[in-house]
Amino acid sequence: MRLLVTGGAGYVGSHCVRELVRAGHEVVVLDDFSAGHRAAIDSNARWVDGDIADRALLDSLFPVEGFDGVLHFAAFLDVGESVREPLKYFRNNVAGSVVLLEAMRDHGVRRLVFSSTCATYGVPPGVPIVEDMPQVPINPYGRTKLAIEWALRDSAAAWGLGACALRYFNAAGAASDGAIGEDHHPESHLIPLVLQVALGQRPHIGIFGDDYPTPDGTCIRDYIHVEDLAAIHRIAIESQPPGLFRAYNVGTGVGCSVREVIDAARQVTGHPIPAVVSPRREGDPPQLFADPSKAKRELGWQAKFRDIRTVLQTAWRWHQAHPRGYREAAEG
Numbered sequence: 001m002r003l004l005v006t007g008g009a010g011y012v013g014s015h016c017v018r019e020l021v022r023a024g025h026e027v028v029v030l031d032d033f034s035a036g037h038r039a040a041i042d043s044n045a046r047w048v049d050g051d052i053a054d055r056a057l058l059d060s061l062f063p064v065e066g067f068d069g070v071l072h073f074a075a076f077l078d079v080g081e082s083v084r085e086p087l088k089y090f091r092n093n094v095a096g097s098v099v100l101l102e103a104m105r106d107h108g109v110r111r112l113v114f115s116s117t118c119a120t121y122g123v124p125p126g127v128p129i130v131e132d133m134p135q136v137p138i139n140p141y142g143r144t145k146l147a148i149e150w151a152l153r154d155s156a157a158a159w160g161l162g163a164c165a166l167r168y169f170n171a172a173g174a175a176s177d178g179a180i181g182e183d184h185h186p187e188s189h190l191i192p193l194v195l196q197v198a199l200g201q202r203p204h205i206g207i208f209g210d211d212y213p214t215p216d217g218t219c220i221r222d223y224i225h226v227e228d229l230a231a232i233h234r235i236a237i238e239s240q241p242p243g244l245f246r247a248y249n250v251g252t253g254v255g256c257s258v259r260e261v262i263d264a265a266r267q268v269t270g271h272p273i274p275a276v277v278s279p280r281r282e283g284d285p286p287q288l289f290a291d292p293s294k295a296k297r298e299l300g301w302q303a304k305f306r307d308i309r310t311v312l313q314t315a316w317r318w319h320q321a322h323p324r325g326y327r328e329a330a331e332g
């Protein structure tokens with residue numbers, strides 16, 4: 001297939017581009033490089049430096065490239081920033097996606113895979129989370145992703161868009177061959193921060209609260225390996241029929257606490273990784289983990305990385321080889 005990947009220079013997008021290229025698809029990345037990295041883009045993919053909200057750019061690309069489908073990753077994703085600057089998030093994530101959808105509609109492209117999130121569930125009524133639980137996000141980031149899901153659902157009914165929303169849990173890990181990995185600025189995610197402690201770049205990891213109603217008092221999340229994420233995107237775009245909206249939870253089905261992540265990282269790195277309990281971070285639900293059985297049943301997909309230690313091993317390999325992330329690559 002000829003595929004457009006928005007945000008293909010970002011963490012999940014770049015792993016997905018590799019998966020698509022390896023499967024024989026022809027990929028064009030559209031990224032404004034505000035957060036993505038050129039060095040993360042597979043050398044067999046082409047890239048365009050631009051914004052999804054630039055309609056003139058999309059109008060120049062679509063007729064020439066004749067895309068069969070779009071994988072849409074481009075978005076801002078910092079939950080705390082979304083609380084402080086909600087309109088920045090609504091403009092980029094929602095308004096930008098609307099421009100992209102209008103271009104798809106007008107150029108006859110009817111297949112989309114969308115990077116959604118378990119944050120659309122907010123604080124779920126129970127775990128594991130199933131797809132038909134109420135979507136009541138508790139922060140602007142989650143609300144922008146849910147608003148896009150609504151636009152996809154309504155577009156499927158109105159003009160025949162085929163769209164698949166993949167609601168990821170916590171994306172984690174790096175490419176198995178060590179080629180690409182996770183590099184956010186500033187970094188806020190647990191696993192890269194823990195590994196920065198192991199590299200001696202931080203004195204300790206802060207545990208955001210140990211008084212949650214969980215067995216060890218710390219928050220439980222479902223860490224899904226980025227290559228497993230890439231695989232389900234490929235399967236979703238290859239199997240997406242026009243005119244249908246569908247949504248899947250993308251997780252391992254196994255919950256892992258903050259303390260369990262830190263303990264596993266100690267085993268993998270051999271570093272003591274000092275941890276300091278600090279206050280709760282606002283807006284963190286105590287427990288989020290997926291029931292991924294719908295994706296298995298309907299798409300034949302399930303996570304291959306099921307042990308947090310193997311996930312951490314891939315991340316550790318990347319962070320050791322790239323202690324400053326992609327900066328060496330850009331400067332070298």
Ligand code: UFG
Pocket residue numbers: 077078079117118119168169170188189190191193205206207208209219220221258281284288
């Ligand atoms: N945590 C710490 N200390 C840290 C960082 C994180 O204890 O220094 C804890 C958090 O409180 C949370 C867990 O580690 O319990 C994971 O936190 P992350 O920040 O790595 O990820 P989130 O669970 O906050 O991820 C959420 C949503 C995703 C969404 C993402 C946006 O679950 O769907 O925010 O970046 F994509």
